[in-house]
Amino acid sequence: MDWIKKLSLLTVLLCIYIALTNPNADTMRKNSPSVLWFPPPSRFTRNLSSRLMSWPQPYDGYLNGVDSATRDSAESLEYDYYRESCPQAEKIIRETVRQIYGVHSGVAPALLRLVFHDCFIKGCDASVLLDSTEVMNAEKDTPPNETLKGFDVIDVIKAEIEEVCPSVVSCADILVLAAREGLLMAGGPFYPLSTGRRDSTHSYADLATYQLPSPYGDLSDTIASFGSRGFDEREIVNLLGAHSIGVIHCKSFQSRLYNFSGTNEPDPSLDVGFLDLMRSKCSKSVSASPSLSPAPSSSQSSFDFSSLTSEEPGEVMNYEGPSSGFGTLYYHRLLQGKGVLYADQQLMVGEETGSWVRAYASDVSLFRRDFAETMMKLSNLQVLTAPNGQVRHSCSKAA
Ligand code: HEM
Numbered sequence: 240m241d242w243i244k245k246l247s248l249l250t251v252l253l254c255i256y257i258a259l260t261n262p263n264a265d266t267m268r269k270n271s272p273s274v275l276w277f278p279p280p281s282r283f284t285r286n287l288s289s290r291l292m293s294w295p296q297p298y299d300g301y302l303n304g305v306d307s308a309t310r311d312s313a314e315s316l317e318y319d320y321y322r323e324s325c326p327q328a329e330k331i332i333r334e335t336v337r338q339i340y341g342v343h344s345g346v347a348p349a350l351l352r353l354v355f356h357d358c359f360i361k362g363c364d365a366s367v368l369l370d371s372t373e374v375m376n377a378e379k380d381t382p383p384n385e386t387l388k389g390f391d392v393i394d395v396i397k398a399e400i401e402e403v404c405p406s407v408v409s410c411a412d413i414l415v416l417a418a419r420e421g422l423l424m425a426g427g428p429f430y431p432l433s434t435g436r437r438d439s440t441h442s443y444a445d446l447a448t449y450q451l452p453s454p455y456g457d458l459s460d461t462i463a464s465f466g467s468r469g470f471d472e473r474e475i476v477n478l479l480g481a482h483s484i485g486v487i488h489c490k491s492f493q494s495r496l497y498n499f500s501g502t503n504e505p506d507p508s509l510d511v512g513f514l515d516l517m518r519s520k521c522s523k524s525v526s527a528s529p530s531l532s533p534a535p536s537s538s539q540s541s542f543d544f545s546s547l548t549s550e551e552p553g554e555v556m557n558y559e560g561p562s563s564g565f566g567t568l569y570y571h572r573l574l575q576g577k578g579v580l581y582a583d584q585q586l587m588v589g590e591e592t593g594s595w596v597r598a599y600a601s602d603v604s605l606f607r608r609d610f611a612e613t614m615m616k617l618s619n620l621q622v623l624t625a626p627n628g629q630v631r632h633s634c635s636k637a638a
Pocket residue numbers: 345347348349351352355385386387388452453454455456461478479481482484485486487488489490491553580582
């Protein structure tokens with residue numbers, strides 16, 4: 240009996256060794272900034288060895304509220320799926336995002352938000368990237384998608400990849416991988432992602448209009464929206480930590496300041512000092528107030544992404560700067576009643592969500608570990624895999 244145990248232990252160790260030394264797989268990258276992804280304790284890592292050999296697989300709890308097709312598809316993703324068909328793909332994505340980040344740090348929040356909008360509507364199938372056609376209204380042309388950015392970034396990456404391996408790497412994979420690189424550059428945690436997602440042929444404008452959570456949603460709305468996709472309260476509080484970076488434009492919170500729910504009064508839950516501050520940044524008529532977006536970088540730069548250099552006024556969320564603990568200040572501000580969006584501040588209304596806000600505010604490494612985990616889960620939501628879907632040649636057009 241004993242030798243059987245020893246043999247299986249040896250096999251396990253060998254698998255771990257192979258996983259860690261695979262040159263194309265960036266499982267534990269040595270020089271990634273600050274925090275390496277590592278399986279956090281408790282519910283995430285019941286079993287480190289099986290975890291290491293089966294990254295693509297979601298952990299328990301993932302499946303709550305998600306149909307079985309989803310489970311099967313997420314499990315048919317593969318680690319380093321393009322190792323033979325396009326071994327350069329992940330490197331091209333990483334390097335392009337890094338170069339762009341050097342001139343436009345706004346690329347990180349832009350891609351992160353794009354993943355959220357893609358994965359929430361019919362799964363991570365790049366449906367958010369499609370343009371409208373004569374017969375189809377696209378998700379990107381619906382109200383919740385106003386100010387979505389980063390489409391041009393995806394196009395640049397896709398074009399570079401198409402040069403070396405045409406029609407092999409899906410837009411859906413490019414999007415989640417690029418967002419991960421951007422997050423890393425912005426000081427966020429690393430997380431491993433498996434690949435093999437395929438692209439949809441359709442974009443779901445109706446779903447995007449009604450199913451994306453509203454910035455004016457009550458806590459119960461937010462919980463319902465995320466809950467139907469298998470996210471619990473802890474994960475909701477955690478994912479909204481994405482609002483640590485990027486820009487929120489006046490439009491998205493203006494009626495909180497002047498005319499909340501048609502009352503002609505500000506949101507009564509707003510602290511008076513904070514209300515004044517927000518009003519000074521965001522006047523009643525939006526166009527008159529100054530821009531608070533990060534200064535657009537030099538137009539001489541080789542990357543001139545119009546979508547990343549918005550001139551509209553808004554509230555910059557990354558008070559912290561890229562090197563400080565990504566996430567902390569967002570939660571501290573909620574504790575002080577200074578959430579920018581109504582939906583953000585609502586997290587303090589619930590007992591359980593409120594306690595997670597406190598937990599993350601006081602333990603940044605807990606936040607980062609959970610964030611790595613929830614981003615994996617978000618990036619694996621209802622993916623399309625072969626033989627379904629397609630690989631687009633241009634991300635904005637069905638092949
Ligand atoms: C209740 C859920 C959510 C609501 C209501 C919401 C709403 C919004 C709104 C209104 C904006 C500002 C858009 C603008 O004014 O330009 C925004 C920005 C952003 N959201 Fe969310 N969001 C939610 C969840 C998430 C999640 C889950 C993520 C990612 C994991 C995310 C990532 C971002 C990022 C990074 C930005 C900044 C975008 C940029 O600067 O380009 N959000 N969100």
